[in-house]
Amino acid sequence: MNDLFKSERHGCSEETPQTVLVTGGAGFIGANFILQARGAQWYNVVNLDKLTYASNLQNLTALENDSGYRFVRGDIGDPELVSHLLEQYQPDAVINFAAESHVDRSILNPLSFALTNVTGTLQLLETCRAYWQKLSPHKQGRFRFLQVSTDEVYGSLSMTDPPFCEDNPYEPNSPYAASKAGADHFVRAYYHTYGLPTLITNCSNNYGPRQFPEKLIPLTILNAMEGQLLPIYGDGQNIRDWLYVSDHCEALHLVLQQGKVGETYCIGGQNEQTNLMVVEKICTILDELLPSKPNFSHSSLITFVKDRPGHDRRYAIDCTKMNRELGWKPTESFDSGLLKTVQWYINHPQWVEQIRTGAYQSWIEQNYTDRTANYLSV
Numbered sequence: 001m002n003d004l005f006k007s008e009r010h011g012c013s014e015e016t017p018q019t020v021l022v023t024g025g026a027g028f029i030g031a032n033f034i035l036q037a038r039g040a041q042w043y044n045v046v047n048l049d050k051l052t053y054a055s056n057l058q059n060l061t062a063l064e065n066d067s068g069y070r071f072v073r074g075d076i077g078d079p080e081l082v083s084h085l086l087e088q089y090q091p092d093a094v095i096n097f098a099a100e101s102h103v104d105r106s107i108l109n110p111l112s113f114a115l116t117n118v119t120g121t122l123q124l125l126e127t128c129r130a131y132w133q134k135l136s137p138h139k140q141g142r143f144r145f146l147q148v149s150t151d152e153v154y155g156s157l158s159m160t161d162p163p164f165c166e167d168n169p170y171e172p173n174s175p176y177a178a179s180k181a182g183a184d185h186f187v188r189a190y191y192h193t194y195g196l197p198t199l200i201t202n203c204s205n206n207y208g209p210r211q212f213p214e215k216l217i218p219l220t221i222l223n224a225m226e227g228q229l230l231p232i233y234g235d236g237q238n239i240r241d242w243l244y245v246s247d248h249c250e251a252l253h254l255v256l257q258q259g260k261v262g263e264t265y266c267i268g269g270q271n272e273q274t275n276l277m278v279v280e281k282i283c284t285i286l287d288e289l290l291p292s293k294p295n296f297s298h299s300s301l302i303t304f305v306k307d308r309p310g311h312d313r314r315y316a317i318d319c320t321k322m323n324r325e326l327g328w329k330p331t332e333s334f335d336s337g338l339l340k341t342v343q344w345y346i347n348h349p350q351w352v353e354q355i356r357t358g359a360y361q362s363w364i365e366q367n368y369t370d371r372t373a374n375y376l377s378v
């Protein structure tokens with residue numbers, strides 16, 4: 001075991017998994033989870049991340065001198081590296097955040113999603129199984145593999161459907177959703193076939209600090225701050241259920257500690273918003289925080305553009321099980337969470353500067369150039 005982690009493990013209770021291998025921890029949710037986990041002393045963390053375009057190690061500079069945190073660059077699909085890390089750090093749990101996560105990119109390049117989200121997760125499961133099978137029965141019983149998944153595996157709701165819950169059948173519609181569904185099926189199979197103690201969470205849309213600005217909320221904030229058009233796909237009436245990222249991280253911690261192995265937990269914000277409402281709220285916040293020209297409203301930048309192919313109409317999550325069994329519910333209101341998020345982007349120009357590299361610009365051109373032709377601002 002790693003010496004630096006050893007001394008701290010003695011002080012922890014038997015019940016709590018003390019060291020966690022987090023994959024994809026340099027991305028949006030993973031980084032927020034690690035910062036929260038170290039801040040609250042939930043776990044010592046080993047962070048394995050391939051450092052794709054969506055990652056940013058600046059997210060974790062606060063932990064540079066933290067003896068309970070290690071970063072390792074690498075791929076979840078690399079069995080030699082992962083088994084070495086498992087042997088070295090002997091984690092009590094693995095939390096798999098690593099993924100290609102953007103639906104629009106999955107439409108343009110589906111194979112990379114199959115490679116990381118399906119094959120990568122399968123390889124990670126297989127490597128974990130080999131490690132887990134060599135543990136003592138006591139440690140085997142305490143080990144957990146937590147798969148961080150999405151509500152998108154359930155497909156799309158009509159306006160009158162009840163929100164998704166754990167019993168909904170999988171009906172993924174985008175290549176991204178299909179790849180996450182494939183991964184979830186393998187996780188389930190590893191529990192049923194080998195007894196690997198797995199947990200799956202299916203969460204709705206997250207927002208908050210450190211999200212890569214290809215996703216709706218940070219893209220809108222940064223475009224509006226720069227006076228650029230705010231692209232809304234289709235009629236802007238698609239609905240998402242927005243959850244502040246720290247609420248998601250709390251939920252994951254609870255599932256890891258108290259969730260029943262082999263089970264699935266739906267996590268959501270109880271906060272359904274149309275895309276147009278979200279963008280308008282951001283504009284109102286920016287009008288107050290960054291008043292620029294007299295009589296200028298950021299909402300004048302809103303532009304309806306060509307829709308996403310196969311665009312799911314509505315997602316919503318029923319988190320009754322999380323509440324009933326684990327006592328969890330979202331705590332951040334959308335108004336306060338969105339305000340904090342906008343303020344975070346305003347206060348972190350260096351983070352924004354670093355992330356908006358040439359590769360980011362070419363993605364924006366690839367995704368939006370054809371969409372905006374022939375479409376008008378409101």
Ligand code: NAD
Nearest residue numbers: 024026027028029050051052054055075076098099101206
């Ligand atoms: P993200 O794109 O911001 O971060 C993904 C991270 O994974 C990046 O740091 C990337 O470098 C890393 N990664 C990618 N491929 C890897 C590989 N092969 N090996 C190791 N690391 C790799 O994603 P996010 O928004 O933080 O989402 C994290 C997880 O949560 C994903 O699995 C996603 O499907 C799931 N999820 C996201 C949301 C959301 O709203 N963002 C909601 C529900 C579930």
Ligand code: DAU
Nearest residue numbers: 101102103150151152204205214215216231232233238275
């Ligand atoms: O539901 C959980 C999922 O939420 C996660 O699993 C995904 O990883 C995450 O990316 C997110 O998927 P969405 O496709 O819902 O998120 P995105 O931010 O890309 O889009 C949110 C909504 O806004 C969606 O209806 C599409 C729309 N949209 C998005 C962009 C980028 C626009 O109208 N304009 C845009 O420019």
